[in-house]
Amino acid sequence: MKIGVDNQRCSGHARCYAVSADIFTIDEYGYCNIGAAKGVDIGEEQLAAEGISACPEDALHVVD
Ligand code: F3S
Numbered sequence: 001m002k003i004g005v006d007n008q009r010c011s012g013h014a015r016c017y018a019v020s021a022d023i024f025t026i027d028e029y030g031y032c033n034i035g036a037a038k039g040v041d042i043g044e045e046q047l048a049a050e051g052i053s054a055c056p057e058d059a060l061h062v063v064d
Contacts (some may be wrong), residue, residue: 001045002063003052004036009059016060019051020044024060037063 003023012031016024023044027033040048052060 001040001048002037003034003040003048004038004061004063005032005034006059006061007031009057010055011057011059013056015054015056016051019054020047023048024051032059 010032012026012029014026014030014032016032017026017030023034023038023040025033049062052062
């Protein structure tokens with residue numbers, strides 16, 4: 001499983017980071033900086049899905 005962030009949509013709410021600081025890293029301004037396709041470790045998929053759902057800007061998604 002891979003996840004990505006749309007930098008045009010991310011507004012720095014950091015709710016993803018609150019769900020998992022390991023999966024959803026942020027930069028010094030609070031914007032998610034996971035890039036376009038970050039791999040998620042086995043067993044972390046559910047947490048990743050929760051973080052994606054937590055974003056109010058719909059900036060996070062699963063990458064095919
Ligand atoms: Fe950005 Fe959404 Fe996370 S706005 S910092 S991707 S909660």
